[in-house]
Amino acid sequence: MATSTKKVGGLAGVNAGESAICTCGTGHGLNYRGYDIYDLAEHCEFEEVAYLLLREKLPNKDELASFKKELIAARNLPKELKEVLKLLPKNAHPMDVMRSACSVLGCLEPEEYDVFKASFPNQQRISTRLLGIFPSVLTFWHHYHTSGKEINTESKQDSIAGYFLESLHQKEPKELWIKAMHTSLILYAEHEFNASTFTARVITATISDVYSGITGAIGALRGPLHGGANEAAMELISEFSTPEQATQGILDKLARKDKIMGFGHRVYVEKDPRNVVIKQWSKKLSDDIGDTKDLYQISEAIEKVMWDQKKLFPNLDFYSASTYHFMGIPTLYFTPIFIFSRTAGWLAHIMEQRANNKLIRPSSEYTGPDNKVFVPLNKR
Numbered sequence: 001m002a003t004s005t006k007k008v009g010g011l012a013g014v015n016a017g018e019s020a021i022c023t024c025g026t027g028h029g030l031n032y033r034g035y036d037i038y039d040l041a042e043h044c045e046f047e048e049v050a051y052l053l054l055r056e057k058l059p060n061k062d063e064l065a066s067f068k069k070e071l072i073a074a075r076n077l078p079k080e081l082k083e084v085l086k087l088l089p090k091n092a093h094p095m096d097v098m099r100s101a102c103s104v105l106g107c108l109e110p111e112e113y114d115v116f117k118a119s120f121p122n123q124q125r126i127s128t129r130l131l132g133i134f135p136s137v138l139t140f141w142h143h144y145h146t147s148g149k150e151i152n153t154e155s156k157q158d159s160i161a162g163y164f165l166e167s168l169h170q171k172e173p174k175e176l177w178i179k180a181m182h183t184s185l186i187l188y189a190e191h192e193f194n195a196s197t198f199t200a201r202v203i204t205a206t207i208s209d210v211y212s213g214i215t216g217a218i219g220a221l222r223g224p225l226h227g228g229a230n231e232a233a234m235e236l237i238s239e240f241s242t243p244e245q246a247t248q249g250i251l252d253k254l255a256r257k258d259k260i261m262g263f264g265h266r267v268y269v270e271k272d273p274r275n276v277v278i279k280q281w282s283k284k285l286s287d288d289i290g291d292t293k294d295l296y297q298i299s300e301a302i303e304k305v306m307w308d309q310k311k312l313f314p315n316l317d318f319y320s321a322s323t324y325h326f327m328g329i330p331t332l333y334f335t336p337i338f339i340f341s342r343t344a345g346w347l348a349h350i351m352e353q354r355a356n357n358k359l360i361r362p363s364s365e366y367t368g369p370d371n372k373v374f375v376p377l378n379k380r
């Protein structure tokens, strides 16, 4: 069989290591630790899935209750971190705020390394801490810079989904919204060797601390080719007032060779299995709020034209955008929500990398000049 000499780049199709956490592209298309994402999304709370990723089994009732207790205790913001959040500018990108907060927490509550056992004894505790604290970071910063109010982290919500919505809106969220948020967090929780997870693994492989791994992962997630696509998809949908306008607008963009954010995927070829679930939620919430801007219909028009013209399908980010919008979440907070969820996947990969560590240091193919004649400084 003839092999193509075209270089694909971006390590596409390269198996960069082993992992027992997730498979993309088998079964329905996505499994976490052997469980089908459709079963998890339909029947679980996000905390069950986070537990599965971090502790390698689904929790029973008692285990879930005690994990949730730990997560609730972990919402608390240290006063030094609050001061930093107050000092960060109002117009900072929320992803920069999240990245900075993670790094600051690493200074305040550093991870201990046991040199004799060559292990990180507190990695589970810090994992819970990070999962618990991230929603508090975003909503504290948000409220301080929009109304001057220093919110506290008290809430009777026992889940990350409910707590985030309540803390953001400062009122009890609808059950339907909490369920939608659980589902979204489950769908975003893990995705094999994606860019941010791989970043976390590369950092971890140097025997660095967990905060460095997560801070680096947040940086990788921020870009519009990765997590930032949900924010960019919302901006795109909002450009149009009608489905007809959207169809024409996308045709124009494609003619200009623009990238349409929220479409396409490196691993999936025909569809993103997560989209099936989130699209249903977008419709449900659109009907629930009686959306007068037809954002769901506009999204469907974009989906149709992208498939007709390019055979490109929406990825998870596309309908997540309208789903979040219908819950009154500001567009700039879409990618930080991705952090609340993917932190579980990142942490699972950090622990897996540590359990069988090998420095990740590939080689490059040199394409620069050779045999240059050296000229001393005073002759250049």
Ligand SMILES: CC(C)(COP(=O)(O)OP(=O)(O)OC[C@H]1O[C@@H](n2cnc3c(N)ncnc32)[C@H](O)[C@@H]1OP(=O)(O)O)[C@@H](O)C(=O)NCCC(=O)NCCS
Pocket (backbone or CB within 6 Å): 010, 012, 224, 225, 226, 227, 229, 258, 259, 260, 261, 262, 263, 264, 265, 266, 310, 312, 315, 316, 317
């Ligand atoms: C996800 C993504 C980065 C995968 O990238 P990739 O595997 O490197 O594939 P490429 O970007 O090289 O795309 C291959 C071809 O499809 C086209 N394509 C891929 N995604 C596209 C999109 N969203 N809009 C328009 N064209 C797209 C490319 O222009 C390219 O066409 P060409 O071969 O004629 O140049 C890419 O599909 C993309 O940029 N999507 C938009 C961002 C996004 O939604 N990211 C979230 C991913 S979950």
